[in-house]
Amino acid sequence: MEDEPRPGRPVTACGDANISKVLVSLSDDRRKTCEEISTETSMSRTSVFRVLTNKLNNNKKFSKWVPHLLTDEQKESRINFSRNFLRRFQTEQNDFLGRIITGDETWVYSWDPETKR
Structure with missing residues (x-):
């Protein structure tokens, strides 16, 4: 069983390149908001939030992004x-x-x- 090809662009918001962009931006200051990171990385706020929470397992505690694990x-x-x-x-x-x-x-x-x- 195989998937049939579908039209449209593949999802790349949570790709390795974008994850590394967010990591670099976050390494400067862990107190940045999603909006500040999105302007630095040219990504949408939702994509930045998705990378931070799903891919990097970070939570916002006391206005600072910290690893969940x-x-x-x-x-x-x-x-x-x-x-x-x-x-x-x-x-x-x-x-x-x-x-x-x-x-x-x-x-x-x-x-x-x-x-x-």
């Missing part, structure tokens, strides 16, 4: 912390567990994020 360094750091905790537990047993302080996962920011103004 952990970086390799963050993953390695978590593995190292877990290994150190396991090693300490094996040597100290229950004494180690008594020294752990836990809390809820509520994040309270005491600073205001930078704005473009």
